Every structure is written in structure tokens, then in C-alpha cells.
Amino acid sequence: MAIDRKLQADPWEDDDAAALAAFKPLTREQARALRQKNPLLSPWRVILAQVVVGVVVALLAATITGRLAAGWSALYGAAIVVLPSALMARGATSRFSSMSPGAGVVSFMLWESVKIAVSVAMLMLAPKLVQDLNWPALLASLVLCIKTYWVALLWRGR
Numbered sequence: 001m002a003i004d005r006k007l008q009a010d011p012w013e014d015d016d017a018a019a020l021a022a023f024k025p026l027t028r029e030q031a032r033a034l035r036q037k038n039p040l041l042s043p044w045r046v047i048l049a050q051v052v053v054g055v056v057v058a059l060l061a062a063t064i065t066g067r068l069a070a071g072w073s074a075l076y077g078a079a080i081v082v083l084p085s086a087l088m089a090r091g092a093t094s095r096f097s098s099m100s101p102g103a104g105v106v107s108f109m110l111w112e113s114v115k116i117a118v119s120v121a122m123l124m125l126a127p128k129l130v131q132d133l134n135w136p137a138l139l140a141s142l143v144l145c146i147k148t149y150w151v152a153l154l155w156r157g158r
Contacts, residue, residue, distance in 0.1 A: 054078020069132035077141030
């Protein structure tokens with residue numbers, strides 16, 4: 001059976017060749033300008049923002065409800081987000097994770113799994129650790145601290 005050579009050809013091959021021909025590496029000055037235009041956002045800055053949001057929500061919860069337990073519940077809700085995020089940031093910014101792209105991916109997946117496990121464990125322990133637990137305050141604080149990641153994206157700009 002004779003198979004037409006055109007049927008076997010890679011349809012993307014022409015696009016790849018054109019892209020490689022058009023590729024030009026950046027000069028040192030161009031790379032520096034690009035880094036200045038798009039600076040990296042430190043995960044520690046995001047975690048600090050989460051702490052601030054959690055404290056503000058805890059103060060508001062205690063003030064609005066008139067109960068200190070609501071403030072502690074909201075503070076614990078923030079801790080459910082902040083502590084695992086700090087663990088992940090510490091692990092993801094370690095020397096091991098920057099050794100190679102593969103190590104970085106494995107490190108990210110490992111620390112994301114740790115983050116999820118710690119968050120779930122803390123959430124399950126909430127009724128035992130926080131006296132007079134106020135679930136709405138805890139969940140409001142937790143959600144607002146999680147949404148801080150979106151605010152961090154706005155800090156970077158377009």
C-alpha cells in the first residue's frame with residue numbers, strides 16, 4: 001500500500017519552522033527592561049496581605065457581633081489560609097525547587113498537596129480548637145483571605 005507523503009507530513013511543521021526563524025533572543029538591556037516592566041511578586045507579600053485582611057475581618061466580626069468569639073473564629077479562618085500558604089511559599093521558594101524545571105514542578109505539586117492537607121485538617125479541627133465557634137465569621141474570613149490572591153494579580157497590573 002502506498003501512502004501519500006503529504007498525509008504523513010506534520011501539519012504544524014511549517015508553523016514551527018516559521019516561529020524558529022522569527023525568534024530573536026533578547027539582549028541584556030531588553031531582558032532587564034522586561035524584568036523592570038514585569039517585576040516578580042513575592043509570595044510573602046501576598047501572605048502579609050492575607051494576614052492584614054484576616055485581622056481586619058476578625059476585628060470587624062468582633063465589633064459587629066459584639067462577641068469576642070466571632071473575632072477569634074474569623075482569625076482562625078484567616079489562619080486556615082495563611083499558615084498553609086506560608087508553608088507552601090517556604091517550600092516552593094526553596095533551593096531544591098529552583099534546581100531544574102522538573103524539580104520545580106514536583107516541588108509545586110508536593111507543597112500544594114501539603115497546603116490542601118493542612119487546610120483541611122485545620123478546618124476539621126476548628127470546632128475543637130475554637131470555643132463558641134462562629135462558622136459564618138470563620139468562613140467569611142477564609143473566603144476573603146483566599147480572594148487576596150486575586151488582589152495580588154491586580155498589583156502586578158497588565
